[in-house]
Amino acid sequence: MQHPAVPDLSHTHTRPIHWVATATAVAGVVALSSVLQPDAATAAQSADKAAAPAPKTAPAHSTPPDPATVAFPLECGPVKAVVQKKASGDLDGDGRPETVAVVHCDAPMGTPPDGVYVVTRSNDGGKPRVVATLVNPADRRTATELSVRDGVVRATLLGYSSADVPSCCPDVTDDVKWRWKNGAFVSDTPSHARTV
Known part of the structure; x- marks a missing residue:
């Protein structure tokens, strides 16, 4: 029988206790690393903050009126x-910013007509108020879509081809745009009524 050239190293054989100790050590390192995080690199930021003026807060009237x-x-x-x-x-x-609102009476039955209104706030940030009516409820229209983009109000309006059409069943659809021109809201889109 020949003896190995390397002596028997019984401590190099893994046993379950070794795996438990290793897992415990790794868990401890992970836990410590989450607690002892290094600070963010602030040397350059501190110098920038000292040189840059404090950010201005937005004026109170920069939020759209409610x-x-x-x-x-x-x-x-x-x-x-x-x-x-x-x-x-x-x-x-x-x-x-102004707010465009689609408003109707909270009727328990039927389809109440919508009014489309522009709401603004005075220069001093006062109480919001209606400054324009884009769609009058007397016109018997219902707004299904509404958006404001690039200073243009867009709406999809349902309506009726005649007074004989019941309120439940609008039969005409219009895609309408309004833009502020010369002190008033002007419809940019001629009425292209589509039958629903």
Whole structure:
């Protein structure tokens, strides 16, 4: 029988206790690394912060007006006016956002007609108010889509081809755009009514 050239190293054979010790050590390193995270590299940032002026806070009137706080020119009788849709953006180029709101009476039955209104806030950040009516509820229209992009209000309106069409079943669809021009909202799109 020949003896191995290397002596028997019994401590090099792995046993379950070795795996438990290794797992415990790795878990400890991971836990410590999450607690003892190095600080972010702040040397350059500190110098930049000292040189740069403090950021200005946005003016209070830079948030769009909330249409829920507005009294709309809508006769609803015993029920309340409900803001169905809203979209915001700077419509007149003054740097302050306006809100366009689709509002109707909260009728328990039928399809109440919508009014589409532009809501703004005064320069001093006062209470929001209605400044324009884009769609009058008397026109018997319902707005299914509303958006404001690049100073343009876009809406998809459902309507009726005649007074004989029941309120439940609008049969005409219009895609309409309005833009602020010369102190008023002007429809950029001629009415291209489509039958539903």
